[in-house]
Every structure is written in structure tokens, then in C-alpha cells.
Amino acid sequence: MDEYETTAKYNIAETCSASISMKELCELSEVKTSANDLIDLTKPLGYGEIRGATELRNSLSRLYSSRVLSLLSPDNILITPGAIAANFLVLYSLVGPGDHVICHYPTYQQLYSVPASLGAEVDLWKAKPEKGWNVDTEELKQLIKPSTKMIILNNPQNPTGAVLKNSLLQEIIEIASSHSPPIMIFSDEVYRPLFHGITPVDSQFPPSILSLGYRNTIAVGSLSKAYSLAGIRVGWIASRNPDIVGQCAAARDYTTISVSQLDQQVAAFALSPNTIHGLLGRNIGIAKTNLELLEKFVIKHDEFCSWTKPVAGTTAFVLFSRDGQPVDAVELCKRVQEKTGVMFVPGDRCFGAEFRGYVRIGYVNHTSVVKEGLAEMTKFMRREFDDVPLMDDVAQ
Template identity: 65%
Template sequence: MVKINDFAVESWMDAHETKCKYNLAETCCASLSIDQLRDLSENKDGQVFDTAKILDYGAIRGSEQLRNNLARLYSAKVASPLSPDSILTTAGAIQANYLTAYALVGPGDHVICHYPTYQSLYEVPKQLGAEVDLWKAKPENEWIPTIDDLKALIKPTTKLIVINNPNNPTGAVLKKSLLQQIIDLASETNITVFADEVYRPLFHSISPIDKDFPPSLLSMGYKNVVVTGSMSKAYSLAGIRVGWIASRSPELIETIAQARHYTTISVSHFDEQVAAYALHPSTIHSLLARNIQLAKTNLALLERFVLKNEDECEWVKPVAGTTAFIKFHREGKPVDSVNFCKKLLEKTGVLFVPGSQSFGDEWKGYVRIGFVNQTDVVQKGLDEATKFVRKNLDDVDLAT
């Protein structure tokens, strides 16, 4: 029997997210209804659903319209366009990530994973029998891991390097120059690089004109790359459960497609139609503009919160994505983040995620805050959290 460790962050969300008043644990941009999505589109009379469509299994690897729209996104500003045949759709990015590990690693393989990050990215390879080492980022280096540390982790059995860019929970990005160093290192021994890019393209604090702006790993010229994405985070449509896997390697795509047959025949017709509508050129620009502006507005609120409470908390300001990793302390000693989050929820209805439970024991005092919810929710939640810090922080246990 496979040993399955608790998926801590999802267990926390399962237990609390439907019972809180102010959800600042949510990592999706504020979700949209179908009517709101249509309002954002230039084609307001366009059909989101084809109600006459026969509800069979449909296209096994993903609808033609959806894969064409995704291929167009990955082909922008690159010399070699991506074929729609290089994309598989999945039931959310969590399945995309699982399938990638399931298809590519097993006992005897060695995996290196960027850290801290979403637990499944390193936990699933462990469950599959692989040896896993963590490529650790540190706050004193702006949450950017070093290439020398990565080199030191490489073994003859290294099969996969896993990165999460932009990063959950820190909001940091691995910039183009570091991505190139990763590719150069991996290509020396033909290691596959797997990038969870679910928070692309939500870049709120770095400009595309920056010479070190991070492209998708698919556009870096190395064939042995797999990336995953999702409609949930940057595109505000978690409820349709659409994700994808993309690679310029036909061999990698075929290997993952064979594994996919054991888990998914096809993704829902309805879900894929909504995703295709959202990613169509008539909709996607307004949708992303809405979410990037929401992220900028709410990040300013979060920055003010940190300044108000600078004696009790510290952070590295996030660059992209929807999350920030903030450390709370009392007289210089980190609080017990689980106790902090539970008492905060009980007293105020504000939900944060405890970092030491959800992202690793060493992150004492850290909490993850999702700040791209509706602005009024974020503002009220942060106001309540400030009151809690000022009135109740002395009642919170310190980390041991």
C-alpha cells in the first residue's frame, strides 16, 4: 500500500474555507460567473456553451478550440510556434502535476524540487518511490535559490528537476537568467525539467520589458521540458476544473498521454468550452487586465498592512502570483503559526494558512496570505487581522 502523507494545505482549506468570514487563504484571483466572463469579452453575444453539442466523451486529448487557444498563448513572441498536439488537457493543474510525476518517475529515480512550494510537487514523487531532494530558497536571498545549490544536488540518477514559477507561497519568480542556468545544467545530462506555471501570467510587480522577465520554460529552447497550467489561478475559473500539460517533446507528451488514459478519458465538454471562451483573443486580454489590476490594488493594501504591523511581521514583497509569505513574531521570536491562524479565525473570521504546517516545519511563524480576492474582502480581512495583532498577539503561542 502506498503511504500517503497528509496534504496539509488542502486539509486546512477543506476544514476551514467554507466557514470563514474573510477568506485570505484563497490562491485564485477573485472568481467569475459565466455572465461576468461574458461581460469582459469583446464578443458579448458569443456563445459560451454549445447547447446542441452531443454529450459524448469528446476529444480525448482536449478540444481543438481549447488546445488551439493555448498553443497561441505559448507561441507568442517565440521563433518556433507550439503545436496544439503538444498539449493535453486535464481536470485541473493538480491532475496535470500528478500525471507528470506518475508518468516520468519511479523507484530508483532522483527528483530535485524547488522549495518551499506546493506539497504535491515533492510529495507525489516520494509516493511513487523516487528519492527527493529539496532545492531550498531563503528569504534573505529574496526567495531565490542558487544555481550552486542546485548543482550540488545533481546525482547520476537525477531524472527530474521541478520548479514552481511564479512560486506558491512566496510570490517570487525565477528570472530568465536563472532559468537559462537551470536549462544549461539539465541539458548536460539530459534531465527533464518540469515547471508548474499555474500562476503565469499574473505578473504584477515585474514588467515584460524587463530584460530578465521570466518566459515560460517552453520557450527556452530545451526539448526536455514539461510545463503545467490552469484556469484556476490567473484566469479566475477554478470551478471549471481545467488544467493542461504542454511539452515540445513528442516523446514526453506520448508517455504522459498513455498514463493519462488510466485516470481521465476526457475533460468535461462544458468545462473546456468555458476555458476556450476565456482564452480566446476576444476575452483573454480583458480578463488578465482585470486580474493584474486587482492584484496591484490588493498588494498595495497588503503592503500597508505589513507597514502598520512592522514590529510584529516581516516579508519579502511578492513579485507575481496571488500569495505572500509573511512571518509573524513577538519580541523577535516567531509565533506558532498554527495557533496564530486558529486564534485569528476564531476571533475575527479571517482565514490565513499556517506556513509551518503547510509548507515545512522550518517556516516557523510564517503564514501564507492570498491577496487577490475581492478588494473589499481583502481590506476588511486585513483590518480585522491588524486588530487581532494589536489586541491578541500576546495570547498566541510561540513556536517551539
């Protein structure tokens, strides 16, 4: 991403919903506010509240407490500079040598590489493409060891756009809670609540891991992916267990004393009842529109493309093959960008060697970018795709 995104004409590898300005954010709110009034210019710019602004944590508390019997206290939420910092703090605070961790896979590399770097033993709980990127709880049971301390989930999942459904989450909690000692469940939920292929009225709609009554759960979120505000660098850690939040807060004292007050003011406005519905409605609308464009592309090229259609988040994992063999995805991505200016991410380079031929496509960018990028990709498929090497040819 760092190497190629600055030169891409059509960046449809981006994982954030189409970014918005403060002016656009204000226009989405039910209470019309000028961007000039969004920030309190009279507020002294000290560290502020160390664990996070009360207004912001109250908004998050309200979101996590919706549709559940047990409210989540704002004291059980720690604000961080983005979800990447939140993930690192959780793992740094809770995992170390002698611990065993099980990680839902494929996923963001941080979630399994960081615990390994901290000395933990890591096993991957693999979702399978032939099963629609579902996972098997019997396999999870077989992975558990006496030293298993944490199960790491990514829900909705990057890069596939699949979700772990309600009944499956219940099974995971039953397995974790029956272990002695009980296993912590850590869920990276940064793509929540961008659901566009499943709705809350569906019995299998996936709630946050914090909503299922198990105390030893941790959720991480941010304003970057579903809320279009990556530039303000606001994320959070939330748990039903205050001791977990306390350990993360203690570790954060050595990395980030507090998060920018200016960023938190914007975040609190975005998550307020007057703004969040307009913001999410915009992004879900973009996701549905653009996913339809991507689906038409996959169908048009079904001789070469296959996928499991995403139901949530911003990313799709598409397999490109020819004559029944996966193409060299790294070479495909390089040639596509060179010839068309379209940027994808190669699956085997970024998510594991077994994902040969896969590319990750970020489709919740501005619709014009996705539409024009896929049009250029269609020309590439017609003119250049036959020359992309197959993985078997590369191996030889």
C-alpha cells in the same frame, strides 16, 4: 483549507484570483456574448476529442508560441481536469523507483510528496527568505546525481509570490542539458501569467520554461489561479517533446478518458484573443490594488511582520514574530479565525517545519474581502497578538 474555509468570514487564504461567473466572463470579452450562447447546446455530449478540444489547444498553442521563434504544436498539449491532475500525471508517467528528483522549495506539497510516494529519491532545492526567496544554481549542481531524472520548478512560486528570472532559468537549462542523460525540467506554472511586479519589458521577466529552446521541458497550467475559473476544472500539460505528452496521455487513459466538453468550451472562450486580455487585466488590477493594502498592513505592523513583497501570483508569505522569535503560526491562524473570521494558512503546517511563524496570505480575492479582513486583523494585532505563544514557548 478544507477544515476552516467554510466557516471563514474573510477567506484570505484562497489562492485563486477572485472567481467570476459566466455572465461576468462574457462581459469582459471584446465580443459581447450572452452566457446563454457560451455553450453550444446542440453539440452531442460524448467524450469529445480525447486529448482536448482543438479550439482550446489552439488557444494554448498561440499563448506558448508568442514571442518565440519555434511554435508549439497543439498536438504537444494535453488537456486535464485541473492542474492537480496534470501534475500527478506528469510525475506518475515519468518518475519511479531508482530515479532522483530535485524540487524547488517551498512549494505545493504535491510536487515533492508524489514523486517520493512513487519510489523516487527527492531532494529539496531551497529558496532562502534572506535572499528574497532566490535559489543558488551552485547548490543545484551539488544536488545532481547520476540518477537525477527531473528538476521540478514552481514559477511563479507558491507560497512566496517570487519568480525564477530569465537568466536563472537559462542557467538551469544549461545545467540540465549538459547532464548525461539530459535532465527533464518540469515547471508548475499555474500562477502564470499573473505578473504584477515585473513586466515583459524587463530583461529578467520570466518566460515559460517552454520558451527557452530546451526540448525536455514540461509546463503545467490551469484556468484556476490566474484566470478566476477554478470551477470549470480545466488544466493542461504542454511539452516541446511529443514523447513526453504521449506518455502522459497513455497514463491518463487509466484516470480520465477526456475532460468535460462544457468546461472546455468555457475555457476556450476565456483564452480566446477577444477575452483573455480583459480577464487578465481585471485580475492584475485586483492583484495590484490588494497587494497595496497588504503592504500597508505589513508596514504598519513592521515590528511584528516581515516579508519579501511578491511580484507575481496570488500569495504572500509573511513572517509574524515578537521579541525576535517566531510566533506559533498554527495557533495564530486558529485564534485569528476564531476572533475575527479571518483565515490564513500556517506556513509550518502546510509548507515545512522550518517555516515557523510564517503564514500564507492569498490577496487576490475580492478587494472588499481583503480590505475588511485586514481591518479585522489590525484589531487583532492591537488586542490579541501579544497573547499568541512563541514557538520557543511551545517547544518548552
